[in-house]
Amino acid sequence: MSAQAAAVHGGGEYASTGIPNGKLGVWLFLASEIMLFATLFTTYVVLRISAPSWPRGWEELNVPLGALNTLVLITSSVTMVLAYAKAQARDKAGFYRYIGLTLALSFVFLIIKSFEYKAKFDRGHFPSTNIFFAIYFTLTGLHALHVIGGIVFNSGLALWGRRHWDHPLFAGRVECAGLYWHFVDIVWIFLFPALYLL
């Protein structure tokens, strides 16, 4: 691994692009995620335009709860970037405070989401009810899966950081976790108005 460690630091003897492997890898992974969510948005737009009738977002969905969720996710994005700043500044206590906040906010997001889903199920709205709810549950469901993935990655990183705080790659990995988390936030930034507000 040490040969790669040399490579990871952007070069050493290797002719490289100067971007650490981890960061380039995460950005490539985010490129494929952009294509995934772009397909889902295209499906939503295509089905909505070609449908004879489509309910407006606020008629079926709980806009205040959605807005609250957006604020929660944006806050978690801020705490994530602060956690990265603390990691760069080698401030262990600060890092664990902010990464803890980020994880807590992610759980809050999922809890609010589950309330929303439960409210819909109680009113008998399931994915099979009509095409609107099929789109709603699929898009928000896949986004929630990505939030869960983010929680797993961030908590794994936090645990790994306890023993490997001085590992040369640690700050880079926090940055990569941050990049992924900000991407999940950006997807929600587009998803919230698309489903709830139009």
Next chain:
Amino acid sequence: MNSNAHASRHEASFWSRYVFSLDHKVIGLQYLFTSMFFLLSGFGMIMLLRWQLAFPGHPVPLVGGLISRLLPADWAPGGVLTPQFYNQLGAMHGTIMVFLGIVPLGVGAFGNYILPLQIGAPDMAFPRLNMMSYWLYLPGGLLMLASFLLPGGAAQSGWTSYVPLSIINPGQTVWLLAMVIIITSSLLGAVNFITTTLNMRAPGMTLGRMPVFVWSELVTAVLLLLAFPPLEAASILQLMDRVAGTSFYLPTGLVVAGQALKASGGGQPILWQHLFWFLAHPEVYVLILPAMGVVAEIIANGTRKPLFGYKEIVGSMIFIGGMSFVVWAHHMFLSGMTPALGNFFLVTTMIISVPSVAVLTCLIWSLKGGSIRFTTPMLFALAFLPLFGIGGLTGLPLGLTVTDIYLHDTYYVIGHFHYVVVTGTIIALMGGTYYWFPKWFGKRLNDFWGKVHFWGTVACMNGVFFPMFIQGLAGVQRRLYDPTAQLHNLTTQPMNVVSSFSAWLLFLFQIPFLVNIFYTIFKGERCEENPWEATTLEWACASPPPHGNFDKPPRVHRGPYEYSAPGARKDWIAQNAPEAA
């Protein structure tokens, strides 16, 4: 040096060295043997299917009794294939050969093993990710094969699984799950390939000095990275349609077998075709690009001469990669898509045919002024040129909207894409196996049996696929369980018999190849480390290379194909050979 210390820790257990290995070479070989297994299983399916095409309704000889006992009663009673089993064989043949056979062979096996060596890297950028991509590919593939054991049988609506048929038919749910797993595996592989190629090239190895094979794998990885996610999303939507009762692809008012289908409706069947072909066309370029890379390597080595038009070939590959995202709907000219879009995709399809022709032209011009050695890998590479030419040329009438009206969904299409994939990619990858076998196992494959395998395979492949053009012109549709049930297929029915016998003969000709491989691995005598006297970096280290490949990163001084340099002592100079004094 640090890589040796790293290597010794690695020798610890059998498991970490062979099964859960982080070494790109071991993972490459794992991909090689697994994809070979899947290619043979997909090929075996077509052996059965060809019997039903040649002699519809007659019990299958030899294995007929075995099948009727092994399989559920209603699939092959008395050895005669039933339509649903026929459809399963057809759908799984396509899926297994494309997603489990050729892509893992061309990208997983050759790419994983050869790419890091050719750019002088110690290993892949993310070894754990590399291991994880194999260990997602294997279960995904086995899940796909296991879908035959489901009560309703495997997927039976074609490898393209057009909706609503694929939502009504049994067996599709497991197909979709296996597809999502395989796609995730390919995505991880693509991230690994691009990062390694960009960030871990040996000092001095600028992008202009990378071998053509590395360029082809890089463009392939970009295609995998950006084209697979749409199919993953579309598969998830289809999975929801089948499992959660949504109806993304089911329009309102469907009546199936007399009863109204209870689905909420409002879906668009054409949407699946758009999303599927948005992947599937870059996918077919993922199939052909590594083969072009392998052929370019072998031809440069076999003619002892630098490739003709290195920049043109690499430029064409990049142009193909870029254009492949905007040509997909030439598969859908007659699918109810707006005819106006047909004109747009006609023009983009014709534009993308130019770089493919350019690559082929440059490879043929590379022969001029060379000193051609007719070794076995060179024979395969040379056979690739005319046969891929036929594949490319027969794409013209299919790409043209008007002639596609008649030829769409006929055997002409099957002949076209098999000439590109079978006599194109598979022939090239077979040549690559002969070429890089000394690098993988330190032993050369037997040359005599190599030539027997070559001549037999090329002859039989043409015997199987050329009659399909004749059937296609007569209007024989594809995926017919019993072609003789329709009058317009009767005249060309003998062509089915010719194809079937050639296909079985082709299967027999693969036996010397397999025996040759396994015999040479265990009993072959070792050969020198650079038997082909090749210049690229993978030959600058031991065969098979130790863990960590190079003692220290090789320093690259020149382009990849410095053969017959004027005034040099030998007719080849390795990329990392120090500057001549």
Next chain:
Amino acid sequence: MNARNHASAAHVPHVRLYLAIFGALIFLTVLTVLVSYLHLPKAPAVLIALAIASVKASLVGSFFMHLKGEKALILAVIGVTLFFAGGLLLPLYDIAGSPTRVSQPWPSEQADKTQ
């Protein structure tokens, strides 16, 4: 960057920058929700919502994901991806508005339903 005292000096403006971005994001979220309460017709509603969301996304991208001043290769990767994601919109032209094809299964229903 790693020395403790040097870091804290360079560190403070970052935090203030991030909190400023945080404020802007909250404001924009509240704005887009308020706009939705106007129940505008579809076309303007889509444009406004899309514009606000794009501004928020670019804020998160350029400051939180450090895309501002990022190496050209990363920006190229994103650019190429967005270009091909745009290619995905082509089916939109086909399915949504195609003259020669009426998406009604039965002729009679076509009469009463304004397409």
Next chain:
Amino acid sequence: MTPNYGWGLPVQASTFAPNIDFGIWVIHVAMFAIFILWSIFFVYLLIRYRRKPGVAADHGEGHPLKSLIPDFFVLAFEIALIAFYAIPGWSRIKMTTPPAQEANVVEMVAEQFAWDFQYPGADGKFGRRDAKFMDSANPLGLDPQDSAGRDDVVSINELHVPLGKPTVIYMTSKDVIHSFFIPEFRVKQDAVPGMRIPVWFEPTKAGTYELACAQLCGVDHSMMRGDVVVQTPKEYEAWLKSQTPQNADNPAAKPPENPANEF
């Protein structure tokens, strides 16, 4: 073996069949020419530059663009094909549908493993169809109450078409995607559920031709065939009259007691 099918393309029996055949013929001639020329050059290179003892390969500084000239010829040929053949042909065949007044309009519903045709009958109007009326006796789901539909003729797997004027078929499907394919007319178009897609052709020769399904539609995909009977206008009218259900001859006279129409 009916005379329609030889080894090459089937007999031409519709107006745009010669047009399509011309395109197929031109492309195949060009393909053979390109393939033969390149093969000759290829074999010459193999023989001329095979390994000879003592003769080294040259380093080859040739300028590639000059040698891509054959590719520009192929490109020029393709552009000509697109501009003068494909785009005009496509717009004539697929993008324009003959107006309903001068064409013989038929409704078609494809289902798993049969083609159901509905002719407007004497009143020239199609009866309403609805999924809930569908059963084995009434595969098209004709609404018994609708007066327009009482004289409609229904034929399964058999399409009768008059000579001398184009026939426009509005196709849809009940369950899965089928593809309406008549080899002799060089006609092919997918029938997609949830969509009503027009396909048209104008037969030029009387006779019986084969209608086949070109898109995998399930177990009996290969059994899903039908006959297209091209008749002179007189014979066609006679056939239509013979098929018209009895209670429709004087629709206004008496309301039908039992709505079920037999045909």
